[in-house]
Amino acid sequence: MATRQEEMSWWAKNSKVTIEQGGLTASLSLSEALLQEQELPALTYDCLVEHLRQNGVSYGVDMVSCQQIVMNPRGFIGGKSKVATGKEPINGENATIEILINNEHEQSPRMLEDGRVDFYNLGVVNTVTKGQILARKKPATEGIQGVGVGGAALMAKPGRDVRLPNGKNTTIAEDGFTLLAEVDGHVSYNPRESKINVFDVFEVKGDVDFAVGNIEFLGNVKINGSVLPGFKVVAAGDIEVAGFVDGAILEAGGDVLIRGGVQMRSKGLIKASGTVRSRFMQGANVEAGVDVIVRDSIMHCHISAGRHVLMEAQKSVIVGGLVRAGEEVRTRTLGSPMATPSEVEVGVHPHLRTEIQELQARLKELYLHMDKTKKALALLENMAGVGNQLPPEKEALRQNLTHTYEHYQHEEEELMYRRSEIEVILLDTRNAKVFVTEVAYAGVKLTLGQQVTYLRDPQRGPIVYGISDGEVSTSRF
Incomplete structure (x- = not known):
């Protein structure tokens, strides 16, 4: 039997250790020259492992493979046998x-x-x-x-x-x-x-039609075409339409600008918290929190503006329908030579009248709740008797009803105060004016605050209608 030194020398002479795959594996090759030898020496596992160590292999040695080699080295002559496998790195995952x-x-x-x-x-x-x-x-x-x-x-x-x-x-x-x-x-x-x-601006390249559908947006909406009948555009900000609005609904938390015009045939609605601007309006329903500004004509429309209705062009006209404004209306021509029925109301503050109606409805509902609560409290007081003692659950109910009634009283005070504020504003008609620069025709009904007058004959301008001593007055401007 060979000594350890002789065996180590034999391994060094007759084998080759190859480290592969970037150091992940190691293989052992026995020289083909060993095939010529009649008898091979007895080999040991320990010497093979030491041989591998001397050749740079110290981790992941395959014990089974090495045992097989030392037990039957002739079976591995001329080939390459894997004798060690390292631990493969695990690459990181991409974000x-x-x-x-x-x-x-x-x-x-x-x-x-x-x-x-x-x-x-x-x-x-x-x-x-x-x-x-x-x-x-x-x-x-x-x-x-x-x-x-x-x-x-x-x-x-x-x-x-x-x-x-x-x-x-x-x-x-x-x-x-x-x-x-x-x-x-x-x-x-x-x-x-x-x-x-x-x-923050939603832009439509063309028309609002069946290819686009209705629009509801938290910012501004810009439409480079027109808004076709039956469609709806709602924006928390402004709405700008390069073309026309035909029988559609536009609702804006800001302003509405229609560069073409409005032709609605009494269908649809244009509603803005701010100002509505357009070249012309025909058969339109318009509600503006501030102003309605039209260049050419308002014909057979229902217009409501919180402050002003202003006509810009030199030949502007308002004819037919109903035009309301909180403060004033300005136009070149009012009505038509055919005495077309036309109504103009100023000093009416449409949004305030709507608010006061809502306040009245809420007060009516509130009084019903207060009455029911008051009756329930009276019933509990009667149940309490002279000692004013109630079972715990009834006492809790009485306390809840008392708090509820106090809440109703506080809300009533706030509603009454707001109603009185609005009433004062509605009674102030100092800014209620209708300015006509050329002619106001017969057939026009003017309402200034609570005062109403009908024009029986054409009146040439420039003329302004206002309130003086509680009556409709006219003057030049």
């Missing part, structure tokens, strides 16, 4: 982005419960609110390092980072992994540019 908005671009009509198809509400506006989460990033991982057959660390590749799709009117939260909307608006995700944008 991923989760898009948290609905980005479906293909819109189609919805089937309603009754079987009809809704061609108007296509959902083209994808609205988000300020602070809403638009996307979230799962960060990349560093990975787990491995160990080579030589015992050295095998470095893992860290995951690749990706940036959040930070676009217009979006911001990255302090955690660095969350994308938020900076404003209310319409959100759009462009995968090609990897950007999420929030637009």
Whole structure:
């Protein structure tokens, strides 16, 4: 039997250790020259392991494979046998982005419960609110390092980072992994540019029609075409229409600008908290919190403005319908030579009259609740008797009803105070004026505050109608 030194010498002379795959595996090859030898020496596992160590293999030695080699070395001559396997590194995962908005671009009509198809509400506006989460990033991982057959660390590749799709009117939260909307608006995700944008202006390239559907938006809406009959545009901000509005509904929290004109045939509605502007209006229903400003003509419309109705063109005319304004109406011509019935009311403050009606209705409802509560309290007081003692559950009910009644009384005081404020405003008709620069025709009904007058004959301007000593007066301006 060979000594340990002789065996180690034999391994060094007749074998080759190869480290492969970047240090992850090691193989042993026995020389083909050994095939010529009649007898091979007895080999030991320990010497083979020491031989591998001397050749740089100290980790992940395959005990089974090495035992098989030393027991039957002739069977492994001329080949390559794997004798060690290291620990493979686990590369890090790339960062991923989760898009948290609905980005479906293909819109189609919805089937309603009754079987009809809704061609108007296509959902083209994808609205988000300020602070809403638009996307979230799962960060990349560093990975787990491995160990080579030589015992050295095998470095893992860290995951690749990706940036959040930070676009217009979006911001990255302090955690660095969350994308938020900076404003209310319409959100759009462009995968090609990897950007999420929030637009405070929703722009329609052409008409609002069956290809676009109804629009409801938290910001401003700009329409480069017209709004066709039956469609609805609602905006928390302003609405701008480059073309015409025909039998549609427009509601704006700000102003409405219609560069073409309005032709509604008494269908639809234009409503704005601010000012409504248009080139002309025909058969329109318009409600403006501030002013209605029209360049050419108002014909057979129902107009309501919180402050002014102003006609801008030199040949402007108001004819037919009803025009209301909180303070004044200005036009070149009022009515028509055919004595077309036309009504103008100023000093009426339409929104205040609506509010006072709502206050009256709420007060009526409040008094009913107060009466019921008062009767219930009286009943409990009678049950309490002389000692003013009630069972615990009845006493709790009495206390709740007492608090409720006090709340009703406080609300009544606030409603009454607001009603008195509005009544004072409605009685103040000093700013109630109708200015006519050329002619006011017969057939016109003028209401200034509580005073009403009918024009029986044409009156040439420039003339202003107002209130003097509680009656409708006329003067030049």
